[in-house]
Amino acid sequence: MNMNNRNVWIGVAVVAGLLLVFFVGRTFFAKDTLPPAREQEQAEEGTRQEQLTLHQVCRYADSVGIDTTRFATITTDSKAVISDKLSRLLVEIRYGKKPSRVAYSGLKETIDSTWGKQAASAFSPVQLQQTATFGPYNQLVGHYNRLRNRANASPAVADTLRLIRQTLNFYRYTNRxxxxxxxxxxxxxxxxxxxxxxxxxxxxxxxxxxxxxxxxxxxxxxxxxxxxxxxWNVPRGIALEEMLPRMKRDLSYIYNQNLQILDEKDKEVDPEEIDWENLSATNFPYRVRQAxxxxxxxxxxxxxxxxxxxxxxxxxxxxxxxxxxxxxxxxxxxxxxxxxxxxxxxxxxxxxxxxxxxxxxxxxxxxxxxxxxxxxxxxxxxxxxxxxxxxxxxxxxxxxxxx
CATH class of the missing domain: 2.40.440.10 (L,D-transpeptidase catalytic domain-like)
Structure with missing residues (x-):
């Protein structure tokens, strides 16, 4: 083979290789890059699926006394917004809200904040039912749904439903x-x-x-x-309002009730040595203890x-x-x-x-x-x-x- 023929064949091979790379690459990118319309269609389908899941969870939440109006969606809500509402609703189904009447919280709460997202990604109605294992809670849910069909019958039924919802939330709250x-x-x-x-x-x-x-x-x-x-370390309010007037009237009240009068150093004081006449609710440098x-x-x-x-x-x-x-x-x-x-x-x-x-x-x-x-x-x-x-x-x- 002379030099010219060899160069021709090399050129043909290079061109063939370039064509092969071109067609393979076009096929690859065609698979990875969807037309804008197709991408939009897939995004809308994902949003619809998320809305459907939220709707299913809302139906369950309604059945256990949760106000789901806070989780309603509008047509302009993105999938991310709907997913956030779904996650928050699932967490409330499991952990409830803090009751408004709690005057002191001395227990450490343990909430798995990721559970809502995990449950949403693999949602099933059975999953929600498995979060409710507390017997009295499930019994109360049964009464709630029995009465819901009669909510319009009388104001008393509607009021009973409100009271049941409060207790259902309390039981969910204990899961924390x-x-x-x-x-x-x-x-x-x-x-x-x-x-x-x-x-x-x-x-x-x-x-x-x-x-x-x-x-x-x-x-x-x-x-x-x-x-x-x-x-019994008598609360100061009880000591001043209820006990002091009786002690001033008759010291036998102290002995009959097994009371002890303690000074600021917690040393017991003989009641007979106290100047009771000059004591009052604003001047009482003692505390009272019952033996x-x-x-x-x-x-x-x-x-x-x-x-x-x-x-x-x-x-x-x-x-x-x-x-x-x-x-x-x-x-x-x-x-x-x-x-x-x-x-x-x-x-x-x-x-x-x-x-x-x-x-x-x-x-x-x-x-x-x-x-x-x-x-x-x-x-x-x-x-x-x-x-x-x-x-x-x-x-x-x-x-x-x-x-």
Whole structure:
């Protein structure tokens, strides 16, 4: 082959290679680059799918008492806006909103903020149902949907639905706190229940909460310790408003109530040596404490709660109130419990107090603090609509006129 022929063949090969590269490249880019109209069509389809998913989730949210008007979309909403609403709604379905009446929040919230996006990307109705494992919640949802069909029948039904929605949100809110069991005090019901995570009632009992003018505040907190044979450190308001006038009239009141007068150094002062005539609500340099024992207003067991409001659970020296009257709202704000021994043993995780502890009532006992294995969450709530142990819907008296 001469030099000229060789050059010709080389030229042909180069041209063929360039043509091959051109056609292969055109085919590749044709697959990767869609016409603008096609891209727009795919984007619109993605937005429609997101709207459809949000619509499905809204239907479920409506069925569990969530106001979905806040998650409504408009035609100009982008897919990103719709996705954000969907994610926020899913998080509310699982974790609820903070109840407006909580006066103190002492529990650390644990919210998986990414869960909403993950659930949205792989949405299924079953997934939502799996977030609701708490028995009383599901029972209440059943009553809510039963009554929804009658909402227009009377204002009373509509009002009942509103009360149920508040309680449903409260139960969702408890999902923010991780614990294998928790204590729930429901003020309008005059009840305390210890629930496990499935909603089983481990220890139901009656309680006595604050009277209407001495309301027990709603809070999230935890039991941090148990005190056997506690002192009652009388709140200053009670000492000045209720006790001081009686002590000034008759010193025997101090002895009959087993009260101790302490100075600013917490040293006990002999009542006979105090100049009571010159004392008043604005001039009282002492604090009042009730000695431990059977006559102590806190009874023999006190459950210390973490909070700055001086609220705690405790036994009482008037246990007959649980049987002689149905008035469950007569304290100064703290919560008297019907079964202090059983509650203490459950919190301690062992049989620390025997059945006869409440009857022996030893004298001259000093307070003894018992450490608990781990803090037990406590919710003090105001739920006027709830279910009882049999699953029956109950509407309780609005004792504080809050609803």
């Amino acid at each position: 706190f991780e614990a294998d069991k928790f204590v729930l005090v429901n003020i309008p019901a005059g009840e305390l229940n210890v629930f496990d995570r499935d909603g089983k009632r481990l220890l139901p009992m009656q309680v006595i909460a604050g009277k209407a003018d001495k309301r027990t505040p709603c809070m999230t907190t935890y039991i941090k310790g148990i005190v056997a044979y506690p002192y 431990s024992g059977c006559e102590n207003s806190l009874g023999l067991i006190k459950f210390e709660l973490e909070n700055p409001l001086a609220i705690y659970l405790h036994d009482t020296n008037s246990r007959d109130l649980f049987t002689l009257t149905t008035d469950r709202w007569r304290s100064h704000g703290c919560v008297r419990v019907q079964k202090p021994v059983e509650l203490a043993n459950l919190v301690l995780g062992k049989q620390t107090f025997d059945a006869g502890f409440m009857d022996r009532c030893l004298i001259d006992q000093k307070p003894k603090t018992l450490a608990i294995p781990k803090p037990v969450p406590v919710f003090i709530a105001y739920n006027t609509a709830d279910v009882d142990a049999s699953g029956k819907l109950r509407i309780y008296r609005d004792v504080y006129a809050l609803d």
